[in-house]
Amino acid sequence: MDRFSGNFDRFSDLFNPYDSNPTNANHAIGDFTKCTRKPLVMGSTVLGLEYQDGVMIAADTLGSWGQLARYRNESRIYPVGNFTVLGAAGDMSDFQHTKHMLDSLMIKEYYTNDDHVLSTPHIYEYLSRVLYHRRSKLDPLWNTYVVGGYNNGERFLGYVDLLGTTYQSSIVATGLGAYFAQPILRNAVEGREGILTEAEAIEILNTCMKILFYRECKTLNRIQRAKVTADGVEISEPYALPTEWSFGEGIRGFGTQTQ
Amino acid sequence: MEVGLKPGEISLGTTLIAVAFDGGVVVGADSRTSMGGSYTVNRVTDKLTYVSDRIYCCRSGSAADTQAVASIVTYYLQLYAIQHEEEPPVRVAASLFQELCYKNKDALSAGIICAGWDKHDGGSVFGIPMGGSMHKLPYATAGSGSTYIYGYCDTSFRQNMTKEETIEFVKTGVALAIGRDGSSGGCIRLAVITKDGVQRHFIPGDQVPALGVI
Numbered sequence: 149m150d151r152f153s154g155n156f157d158r159f160s161d162l163f164n165p166y167d168s169n170p171t172n173a174n175h176a177i178g179d180f181t182k183c184t185r186k187p188l189v190m191g192s193t194v195l196g197l198e199y200q201d202g203v204m205i206a207a208d209t210l211g212s213w214g215q216l217a218r219y220r221n222e223s224r225i226y227p228v229g230n231f232t233v234l235g236a237a238g239d240m241s242d243f244q245h246t247k248h249m250l251d252s253l254m255i256k257e258y259y260t261n262d263d264h265v266l267s268t269p270h271i272y273e274y275l276s277r278v279l280y281h282r283r284s285k286l287d288p289l290w291n292t293y294v295v296g297g298y299n300n301g302e303r304f305l306g307y308v309d310l311l312g313t314t315y316q317s318s319i320v321a322t323g324l325g326a327y328f329a330q331p332i333l334r335n336a337v338e339g340r341e342g343i344l345t346e347a348e349a350i351e352i353l354n355t356c357m358k359i360l361f362y363r364e365c366k367t368l369n370r371i372q373r374a375k376v377t378a379d380g381v382e383i384s385e386p387y388a389l390p391t392e393w394s395f396g397e398g399i400r401g402f403g404t405q406t407q
Numbered sequence: 408m409e410v411g412l413k414p415g416e417i418s419l420g421t422t423l424i425a426v427a428f429d430g431g432v433v434v435g436a437d438s439r440t441s442m443g444g445s446y447t448v449n450r451v452t453d454k455l456t457y458v459s460d461r462i463y464c465c466r467s468g469s470a471a472d473t474q475a476v477a478s479i480v481t482y483y484l485q486l487y488a489i490q491h492e493e494e495p496p497v498r499v500a501a502s503l504f505q506e507l508c509y510k511n512k513d514a515l516s517a518g519i520i521c522a523g524w525d526k527h528d529g530g531s532v533f534g535i536p537m538g539g540s541m542h543k544l545p546y547a548t549a550g551s552g553s554t555y556i557y558g559y560c561d562t563s564f565r566q567n568m569t570k571e572e573t574i575e576f577v578k579t580g581v582a583l584a585i586g587r588d589g590s591s592g593g594c595i596r597l598a599v600i601t602k603d604g605v606q607r608h609f610i611p612g613d614q615v616p617a618l619g620v621i
Binding site for chain 1 (some may be wrong): 419420438439442444445446447450451452453456457460470474478481551555586587588589590592593594605609611612613620621
């Protein structure tokens, strides 16, 4: 135990270079300037699906601070170029860093002046390499991303998270959405991507976001939707979903009460 | 994570308010029961629990612990009513809550507000926080959501409000807390307890004002 009061903000006795747990064997452990310790302002679930015209993703506009609904007008959907859209869950500061990083990337690519624009699979690959690299340094960007896009007639929808885990699917859901929304999305979308209309896609996403609003604590009934089609990226204004509560009016007590 | 809850235990995250006025009390609560801070187990919970005809308790903390304690107090108040041939006073109910919460302080995670009307003292509100102390107050708040409305309550509460003003105060307080606390949500339940009875009010989730959301 380090009793020197000058080191009160150093957790140096956490570091054991021979610890079999690699997160404790990292020399940067305890140094919050070198090692991400924990996420703070957090976004909850992001959902994505493929439909006939392209891809669509949805997320609420809440940045939580633990249990506190701190930032209630926080857009978690971001366009990258003209044909890709990024939905972020997890730490919002890391998301902001990622936004800057991808903007820089797109600008740099533009200035090579070769008429090539990074398409969604390229952006996805780049992002997943960055995330895996950061996790390998035990300093992750604490996010789960849904990357969606539409390039030259091809739809793209992928998932990449703080560990660098990647997969592509016609339906994607982060966090608790994987438990609540994914089964509904699978049922409604899988096998029908090419014939699902925009109206149906909106209906499915709204249903899933409503269930997540009911059952996930750190959510807000203020949803944003984004679609990517041949016409480019379109991000909707935030809107609220209609919800059902009237059945709760007659409930009394927890089971033993008759009054 | 909630202090005092065992892993996986279900919590009444909660916002509770109880206010005394001339002639009775207004008690109000949200309707969310959560688990692990992330999953809403019950979105239409009734946290305003009957303990006797003119005494209700508002429960926060562990759902299991508060249900058990409320059931025991209800039992003892039924016994009191028979033995004394009168309705139990609120201070007796609050005292019973205190005894249970204090004697079992190491095992319980319970933040309770006991409020009601009796013919001796009119409307009374007692806060019994974790630890088992008892505090007779003009109004009490409890639950995780209450931290977000200390400022609102400090500036908006006035003594000698009318019944209607009290109802508005409670409704607005719960709405503000629901807007900020992840562990509170759903609908607003109110109960107005006077000598004439208990009048329940219900504001469904989609009609709870979204205050301050730009």
